[in-house]
Amino acid sequence: MQRMDPDDAHELDRLRARAYGPRADITSDPAALARLRELEDRERSTTAPPSTEPPPPRVDADAEPVDEAEQPAADPVPPRPPFLRSRRRVVIAALAMAAAIALTSAVTAAAVGSLTVDGSSGIAQTDALTPDPSAELGASGYLGFDPEQTRGFADYYGLTVFSGVSQIDSDGNRSDCLIVLNTEEARDGGSSRSSPRGVRFGSCGAGPFPAAVKFIVSASFPEPFRTRYPVGTAIQFVLDEDEVGVYASTP
Numbered sequence: 001m002q003r004m005d006p007d008d009a010h011e012l013d014r015l016r017a018r019a020y021g022p023r024a025d026i027t028s029d030p031a032a033l034a035r036l037r038e039l040e041d042r043e044r045s046t047t048a049p050p051s052t053e054p055p056p057p058r059v060d061a062d063a064e065p066v067d068e069a070e071q072p073a074a075d076p077v078p079p080r081p082p083f084l085r086s087r088r089r090v091v092i093a094a095l096a097m098a099a100a101i102a103l104t105s106a107v108t109a110a111a112v113g114s115l116t117v118d119g120s121s122g123i124a125q126t127d128a129l130t131p132d133p134s135a136e137l138g139a140s141g142y143l144g145f146d147p148e149q150t151r152g153f154a155d156y157y158g159l160t161v162f163s164g165v166s167q168i169d170s171d172g173n174r175s176d177c178l179i180v181l182n183t184e185e186a187r188d189g190g191s192s193r194s195s196p197r198g199v200r201f202g203s204c205g206a207g208p209f210p211a212a213v214k215f216i217v218s219a220s221f222p223e224p225f226r227t228r229y230p231v232g233t234a235i236q237f238v239l240d241e242d243e244v245g246v247y248a249s250t251p
Helices: 006-020 030-044 083-116 183-187 223-228
Strands: 125-129 159-167 174-182 200-204 212-216 234-240 243-249
Touching: 006 030, 159 183, 174 183, 174 212, 174 234, 200 212
Parallel strands: none
Antiparallel strands: 125 243, 159 174, 174 200, 212 234, 234 243
16 A cells, blocks of 8 residues: 555645644534545555554544543643753852852951951950040140040040041041040140140041051050050050040050
8 A cells, every 4th residue: 555645644634633723613514524534544544654642533523522621631740840940940049059158258247347447356455435524635626626526535544535526638528536645735735735745646537447546555655554554565546436445465
């Protein structure tokens, strides 16, 4: 036997589309339905290799169309996730891990920043100075401080610390500043500022960086201070809102 004629095979495909396709209408065309059965019988009698798939169901012109939704469904085989979807999951997982690492790094950086912003990381704080309303810096505008924004702190072993606001550059930027000087000089009303005696250190902050004064204790410091902190001790006074932190590192 020979294979089905190509024209007949093409006609059979069209008739099957009318019989089994989503827009099946062959039940209303008896002639087409008869032709479909004839061509299907002819196809089965040819020498073409048998199909591994079961033959399509015969269509009965008198039968009512069957709703596929009413047919019992076979056990579904879970599909393998598409490559793109799997890749997307990998990317999402990688981003989540990166976010976790970034968050950990940010927390670490914040902790380190809070310790090193004043340059005293790892150095123990020995004292905290509180404001003393009775401490006066002297004449108005002394050392460039705005007298209305100047605060004095309690005497600290012969030294007095003042904080104030001053212009820090030629562009007119202003910032909090600290000055450390002998309590004796501070109490004389600033009359000796043209020829200062003993200790006088000052520094200003900038933006988020606080004002901090650093120095090494020498023989010129008041005796009470040298008794508390021996000569050669590194000292730092750091402005911290309403207090001044004192940090010390012995040689």
